[in-house]
Amino acid sequence: MEDVSKEWLTHRVTEEEDGRRIESIIKHTLGFSRRRVQVLTRSNGFTLNGKKAHLDRRVKTGDLLRVCVHQEEESNLAPVEMDLVILYEDDDLLVLDKPPGIEVHPPEQKARFRPTLAHGVAHYFEQQGLKARVRPLHRLDKDTTGVVVFAKSAFAHQALDRQLRKDSLQRGYQAILIDEPAEAVGSIRAPIGRDPDHPMRRMVCDDGEEAVTHYRVRQTLPNRLCLVEVQLETGRTHQIRVHFSHLGIPLVGDRMYGGHSPLIERQALHSAWVSFQQPRTGEIVKVTAELPEDMRRLLEP
Template identity: 70%
Template structure:
């Protein structure tokens, strides 16, 4: 069974430390992962097997197994996948609407998910690995979805997600204008006792932080009404609220966080039936995962991936711009990474 190794040259400041300490505190391996590495001969010092208690010297070569062939954990299902980025550790896809990222732990009937499509992609490419999605997107949310190809990459990216090194940016069309064009929503989220799927802002919920800025505002077109006594048609203000295109960055990742926070503020996502934004103009919540920035798990190099707006959201924006003779706003972009 083939293995892939990460090579680490011991630095002067690491001299005298035990191998286990270097693996855990310098390379970021969890205690649980250290146990797996010990059972599977998953590390070596200067080309030889060693014990976790062995002390290292400057210039020593510590090699760690970051991946070995493993059996898949999902049935492969052929589907068209749009790959935005791929390397030895990462697979980043552009998720369409109408499909779940991965199956819930319990499911009465089998239903293909994006993860089943990744399992098929791995099988076609000869990649012997489990499917490890880093995060979840709601079924009808589109855009960037990150998968790790091995346990080391998944653990590293999960740590980046928790410490803020990995950032995710979304684009949302709001039904109405937020009170402030730039702001932070810091409101705890928990389950709605009156609806099994819905979440709500509640004092005993988990802390949830959402940062946003309004990128473009679209006033609704005027309504055309019949003129008096057969006269020419007249225009009246629309009864519809304006739309706001907002760039949203999550500092936490609660279920339905963006949808709950904006609904709580009185500006639900356009098309979001569950949270009060139902609209005939779009058949889903207008939410798109537009960019992600992270560090490559092995090299530490900055990786930035972006995804274009899907057709249904783009058409809404173009339609609003055309109805007002154009708009000089710009679509939000991922920040530059250092």
């Protein structure tokens, strides 16, 4: 009998899959990693026609394979009540609109406790009766706003992380620059590495990691401030901020990279949208977040 504390993904074996091993179906058809398959094996996390089976068992057309996609687990963070702006939610994912001034997830080393968005998610899961660890798919800088994706299970996190690495998960940003770029549409290709003189900063350097940023100018103001839409081909730390600073047109308000301004108290950077395949159904989901008020004020004539 299947464990009611688990959620299951059901797969009916097709004619093309007849004769394949269970392990092959779980890995290559359903997309589970080798490590996740090992966890499933130890936890009785799959059944064939309602019964336990070995990974090397060969399936037949019409067989019913059920695989655990979520199992109750203890939270990895203390719950902290906070107001969350939920943009999208389903059985696998929670997508939030992050405000400025809060970190997505606590760093490994912290001198003192400070609540993060992840602590708020832990509280939300607790209130929903969901026993799960908090798994952010990606991070935003403390003062960057907008779309952040959290997975509700290891299965969902692994599925979206694979999409992120294969570029099938797309993210778009909006940034306000202190001046116009030389070209209205362009790409910045410049490797990024650590700044040896500042542990928190990054810089363009020959021995850095490949970094590619695509942008398009959307609005230019009389004071020369410029709104750009940005899409990342790579995802390096501070990539957008570093690349535009490298061009000599840093983001407005970005004290770390030369854009200090009295007009805004943070870097004018917003995670505007994300597009991905829903882990179980494969349906394309696009989630957007409106430009925050402090950035909208910069664009007023």
